[in-house]
Amino acid sequence: MKLGSLRSGRDGRLVVVSSDLAWCADAGHIAPTLQAALDDWERVEPALRNLATDLAHEAIPMMRFHERQAAAPLPRAYQWADGSAYVNHVALVRQARGAELPDSFWTDPLMYQGGSDGFLGPRDPIRLADETWGCDLEAEIVVVTGDVAQGIDAVAAREAIRLVGLVNDVSLRNLIPAELAKGFGFVQSKPASALSPVFVTPDELEGAWDGGTLSGALKVDLNGQPFGRANAGADMTFDFGVLIAHLAKTRSLVAGTIIGSGTVSNRGPDGGPGRSVADGGVGYSCIAELRMVETITGGAAVTPFLKVGDSVRIAMEDAHGHPIFGAIEQVVEGV
């Protein structure tokens, strides 16, 4: 089952979307918003699934689903916590910043509490006031949880995963070092993130989902050129069950909590940083990682961060080459 939100008010209007993303059906009679559906999932889910079946059979009134008209599935959420499950990425970015990577990062998940009050829709621009801030994309997998009890273990936490989607976790790289040096995490260096047009239930992912990890190439294009094709199922040191349990160690989590994987990143065949797509590799899911590789191989970063007018596209396809979540497509705009 695929779920989206059409633009309406602060929380959008819940729709069930066809598997091919071409059609949708209003779900307002079941739950007005996705958050409302998550609040009452046990009761609501069967009704939504019936609606999805009716939609698949074209047995109900349906509308064209246009990704450009979609809001974020959760235009505002009660929680957004982003892990760094691809430790390869963390190692490279730290190396680029000249910061050390403690050994514990391979066993203890790194995570930050992000701003969840405003998620951009999949076609919303990135509004950048200052190009010198070093605007970067970060292509990631996200899951949305139900209610999670304090102290849950990593295996039980998998059962709390209701939906899976994509995020562009926009980062302002040049603001990060000074902000992290203050010791309290990201505030100004993480502006609003964009979510994929639809979030899907895990069963929709078939064999690509193992209960805690999504496999498949995360297709990232920059200004229309292939930039990243990293496999989200490879090199994920911590699965989503581990990430949820980490966040819930000292407190419960409310339904609708969004948990991010961190930037998807694959090692090269030799265990080192991978090659670019142009160079025959799987590329990268953020510009910082390419800049790091450029620094290692050529002595200096060459690829600039995002400038006004640049475009980013993030999507993932199923085994038949069809987009699973639709595409995040954003253009950088000045403010």
Add this chain to the structure above:
Amino acid sequence: MKLGSLRSGRDGRLVVVSSDLAWCADAGHIAPTLQAALDDWERVEPALRNLATDLAHEAIPMMRFHERQAAAPLPRAYQWADGSAYVNHVALVRQARGAELPDSFWTDPLMYQGGSDGFLGPRDPIRLADETWGCDLEAEIVVVTGDVAQGIDAVAAREAIRLVGLVNDVSLRNLIPAELAKGFGFVQSKPASALSPVFVTPDELEGAWDGGTLSGALKVDLNGQPFGRANAGADMTFDFGVLIAHLAKTRSLVAGTIIGSGTVSNRGPDGGPGRSVADGGVGYSCIAELRMVETITGGAAVTPFLKVGDSVRIAMEDAHGHPIFGAIEQVVEGV
């Protein structure tokens, strides 16, 4: 005007509360929840104020307001960002951790993005799974904003302040050093915070509110004994306008955003750490600060962090000695 939420569903049921906190009137016909009121404040506020006037005149059906039955005014919120505006506190806590205080901390606000998905009610217990985590209270002032535009300045940001209240920002001191060393801020070391029984509009604070700072003694009691009487209007290096503008530098903020002052803390008359209440001073708004002073004056911290069975009370009184926000009263419970 004072607003509270009675326990009901996930978001409570909005009530207008009398100035003396003895009575309340259901506001459900105006807005079902406080978040709904904040979402549509320009339209809703006048109707709520009329209801408050009717309540004051006993012209409408009213119910007793019992703080122990109140939920947090916002049982779940879309954003909670906590500043550290009392830099004296930051300096002492850093000194206690053996961490340096950069000079920039006096000019650039320190702030962290907190978990906003579950605020405890004013009488809810602190559920502590492990006493060795070093559970501490942190008594703070909070404001709730309307919608805030990206890039707002600190003066204009004051106009976005809709409500003022109190928080107990519970902290797990012994988890903080390792978590902050990872560089991404607080996740496990900041469990759920508790909010005061009511939030109030700034006009309710009369001369104690200057548009960005609240003056008055923040009364903190520990196990029934006076622990802190620090003046929230003194030594606040950054007012709430500055804190809001800091958070909004790179993105907009949604209505219902809660911004914290950080632990209220006053310097002693000599400019150093103040004395305890028992020793004739204004005391402290968290245990860590007392432990720091004990370390400075006696070579070692003596006062333990919170244990199961300990109780905390946080309140502030108006010029007539009446509680403005009601009292946060929490007992620590095992899990």
